[in-house]
Amino acid sequence: MELDELKAGWAVLDRRLSALEVSLVAGRAVSGVRSELRLLRWGQATQALLGAGLALAAGSFWVDHRDAAGPLVAGLLLHAYGIAMIVAAARNLVLAARATESAPVLTLQTRVAELRAWRIREGFWFGVVGCFMWVPMLVWAFALLGVDIVAARPVFMGFNVLAGFVCLAVFLFLSRYMKAPEGGSVRRASERLEEIARFTGGGPV
Amino acid sequence: MADEERRRRCEALLHEHRRIVFKVAAVYARHADDRQDLAQDIALQVWRSFGSYDQARPFATWMYRVALNVGLSHARREREKPALLGADVLDALEGGMPIAEPDERLAQLARAIEALEPLERALALLYLDELPYAEIAAVLGLSETNVGTRIARLKQRLRRQLASPASTEKGVPHGT
Numbered sequence: 001m002e003l004d005e006l007k008a009g010w011a012v013l014d015r016r017l018s019a020l021e022v023s024l025v026a027g028r029a030v031s032g033v034r035s036e037l038r039l040l041r042w043g044q045a046t047q048a049l050l051g052a053g054l055a056l057a058a059g060s061f062w063v064d065h066r067d068a069a070g071p072l073v074a075g076l077l078l079h080a081y082g083i084a085m086i087v088a089a090a091r092n093l094v095l096a097a098r099a100t101e102s103a104p105v106l107t108l109q110t111r112v113a114e115l116r117a118w119r120i121r122e123g124f125w126f127g128v129v130g131c132f133m134w135v136p137m138l139v140w141a142f143a144l145l146g147v148d149i150v151a152a153r154p155v156f157m158g159f160n161v162l163a164g165f166v167c168l169a170v171f172l173f174l175s176r177y178m179k180a181p182e183g184g185s186v187r188r189a190s191e192r193l194e195e196i197a198r199f200t201g202g203g204p205v
Numbered sequence: 206m207a208d209e210e211r212r213r214r215c216e217a218l219l220h221e222h223r224r225i226v227f228k229v230a231a232v233y234a235r236h237a238d239d240r241q242d243l244a245q246d247i248a249l250q251v252w253r254s255f256g257s258y259d260q261a262r263p264f265a266t267w268m269y270r271v272a273l274n275v276g277l278s279h280a281r282r283e284r285e286k287p288a289l290l291g292a293d294v295l296d297a298l299e300g301g302m303p304i305a306e307p308d309e310r311l312a313q314l315a316r317a318i319e320a321l322e323p324l325e326r327a328l329a330l331l332y333l334d335e336l337p338y339a340e341i342a343a344v345l346g347l348s349e350t351n352v353g354t355r356i357a358r359l360k361q362r363l364r365r366q367l368a369s370p371a372s373t374e375k376g377v378p379h380g381t
Contacts, residue, residue: 009314010333017227104346199324
């Protein structure tokens with residue numbers, strides 16, 4: 001079979017398809033890129049709001065506790081974490097807003113694949129940092145009760161930091177060896193980017 | 206009233222270019238039900254995105270973009286290897302004409318395109334539809350030179366595939 005015969009087959013298909021009719025079914029949910037990203041948008045908007053709340057609360061907390069090293073550091077860490085949540089969410093929302101179905105195919109597919117790959121990497125790093133974030137939260141909670149737990153119980157806080165490392169080890173183990181869904185997503189996102197690179201010959205889109 | 210006018214215009218353009226909808230659905234959906242769903246998804250996405258269509262530009266180019274993006278999104282969700290339309294599809298799609306006898310050319314076409322990756326299928330569809338390179342470039346977002354290179358590579362691959370004995374032995378998953 002030659003390419004001309006493929007074209008002949010395509011022409012047969014074309015003729016047969018001309019007999020079909022397409023109609024708009026009212027009320028039907030569309031399943032395209034935008035609907036795929038709808039959940040992401042809601043999640044990111046929620047994350048930005050939570051981050052703003054955390055940044056505001058932690059900001060006022062460390063300003064009020066500048067005289068105590070433990071609460072000050074905890075407040076600064078939580079403040080930075082809140083800002084990171086806002087920045088990450090804003091970046092994702094901007095990327096998602098640029099993903100429209102009427103964009104050129106490779107442009108949209110590259111954007112979606114990059115967004116996914118970035119989300120997965122970002123999720124990993126938030127997970128790593130999250131293993132330790134409850135330690136400053138503990139410091140914060142005790143400070144609200146009027147106790148500087150770092151100064152009062154340094155050994156107890158040391159154990160908490162140690163527990164953070166255990167949590168990190170478990171997280172890394174699960175990410176690396178247990179073929180967690182996250183791992184599968186990383187592979188799929190990488191495969192899609194590789195597929196686009198193969199198609200474009202590694203050149204610019 | 207403006208909405209009604211817009212809907213009428215969109216439906217008229219959809220009707221005029223309906224073969225694009227069905228061809229993309231055929232290339233990216235595996236089963237008859239999926240194809241029907243995908244054709245509906247494409248039609249609705251065309252309607253929803255219609256506001257972004259610049260009427261100074263060719264509608265077909267814009268519609269190929271929307272349809273292929275919805276098709277690729279479908280293929281990604283399915284995670285299985287989608288297959289090209291088999292000759293059975295007209296029996297399954299609403300409004301289809303009954304087929305007296307299967308066409309071997311369609312079966313061979315299905316086998317050839319089934320082996321391609323989703324993005325290559327998009328290129329194959331545009332190539333087989335005999336779109337000019339400039340239009341393929343506008344749909345895909347590549348330069349015209351790059352389109353020429355990709356098509357040359359696609360032709361080589363299809364020729365190799367058509368020449369290999371495996372391509373004639375492989376079955377088509379549509380009962381063609």
